[in-house]
Amino acid sequence: MTSALTPCRSILIVDDEASVLSSLRRLLRHHNRDFQIQTVENGQAGLNWLKSNEAALILSDQRMPQMSGYEFLAQARQLQPDAIRVMLTGYSELESVVAAINEGHIYQYITKPWDDFQLALVVDQCLERYNLQKENRISRERLLDLMKHVNWGVVTFASDGTVAYVNDTFLEFLGRDRAEVQALVYESLLPDTVRHELEAQHKSTWTFVPNLKAVEHSFSVQRLGSSLDGGPMLLLRDRTDDEIFASAVEKLISNVTHELNTPLTSIEGYARLMKDKKTLTDAERFDFVDVILRQTRRLSGIIHNMLNLAEVSSGEQAVQIVDYDFHKMLQSSVDAAKPRAREKNINVIMAEETQKLAGQVPGDPLRLEQVLSNLITNAIKYSPPNTTITIEGGRGEQDYWFAVKDQGNGIPEVEQHKIFERFYRIENDVHTQEGLGLGLSLCKSFVDGHRGQIQLDSKVGKGSTFKVVIPTHKS
Ligand code: ADP
Secondary structure, rough: OHHHHHHHHOOEOOOOHHHHHHHHHHHHHHOOOOOEEEEEEEEHHHHHHHOOOOOOOEEEEEEOOOOOOHHHHHHHHHHHHOEEEEEEOOHHHHHHHHHHOOOOOOEEEEEEOOOHHHHHHHHHHHHHHHHHHHHHHHHHHHHHHHHHHOOOOOOOEEOOOOEEOHHHHHHHOOOHHHHHHHEHHHHHHHHHHHHHEEEEEEEEEEOOOOOOOOOOEEEEEEEEEOOOEEEEEEEEEEHHHHHHHHHHHHHHHHHHHHHHHHHHHEEEEEEEEHHHOOOOOOOHHHHHHHHHHHHHHHHHHHHHHHHHHHHHHOOOOOOOOOEEEEEHHHHHHHHHHHHHHOOOOOEEEEEEHHHHOOOEEEHHHHHHHHHHHHHHHHHHHHHEEEEEEEEEEEEEEEEEEEEEEEOOOOOOHOOOOOOOOOOOOOOHHHOOOOOOOOHHHHHHHHHHHOOOEEEEEEEEEEEEEEEEEEEOOOO
């Protein structure tokens, strides 16, 4: 199998004298058996052959009837611009040779009668030149292709500092269009501090708010000495996601450690107390076991959330849509929340209308029950004692919905879109309520999996309503 980089040794010879063709053929065959030699007796036949064959070298006589060597080579150049063109000519025709050279139609000429050794040498040089040029072109095309598709921003400069090449990723990073960037020079593209650092150690970071973006992005910049274009080459990598990821991992570790530690300390403390205290009243035993059970539940909640996070992150949380009993799902979430609500003397009720719901709806009942339970748990956590939480549900033509309405703290408007981000917790609650800041982000992922929406209506001091809408039509 031949690859694009296999050297080409195909030679086309055009001469109207059959004896010249056969002696050239013999000479070149003898010189190198790998040569693939094609001979034709006129320019037109040569052009026809070139339309469907690759030639590394085209050797043509100048003086031929119908089409001269000069004309033929000029047309051959249109068909295969990379082929090396050489003219065979007598001394008397040097004028056309000069014209052909000046116009770029030929690379070299050989005078007739030729010296065998010299002709073979010229042919070798021409083939080598052709294959080197081809290799360069292919390597350059591959490099350009690579630069076009990598998710690194790439920009190269000419020796005078002007931009020679810039890939789409780079333009995207800066939020600028090609013309804008091409009008810049090396000095004006980068801030002085970044440029000086690059000159000293070839690496730097560049932090700025790109055009059309709201948040600051952080890029690592690498400067490679000299590009194909004569000036330096810069590579940019967007590190913003890495930094967000690193800070998320940091937050996760510190939240999880804290969240696991608190219930564990409490379980251990009460278990030790039960072991050490000689006599326990029934009421004490009940209270201690109750604390242990509550804290165990809290631990398993954390582990459950972590497992869900792992699933969501690995993209394995695909929802399994089936027809399920909507009312039953609502009721089971309400029932599950009641013991916890009772501890704060909170009343969890299902709205009267919702009690009458009947029939099946499409969705993933396990995931949606998880969503509803999370919303009710939050409502309990972030509501003062002696309040009421109302669960509502309903069906429309294109969708169905359920909502959790509390009489709790409420959520300030500026925080409302942030609380759906992973690990985000409102500052005040961090110190007063346990939590990982994961519940709502998981709810959102599960609802997104249904192509549904999660809406929030909240007023500080009055309470919050989280509403989930799930479409029933298949799209
Ligand atoms: P967690 O409860 O573990 O902190 P969530 O992702 O469930 O994490 O919630 C994120 C934040 O949103 C909470 O820390 C809290 O500040 C706020 N929040 C969620 N639900 C309510 C609610 N019903 N009332 C008031 N604040 C809420």
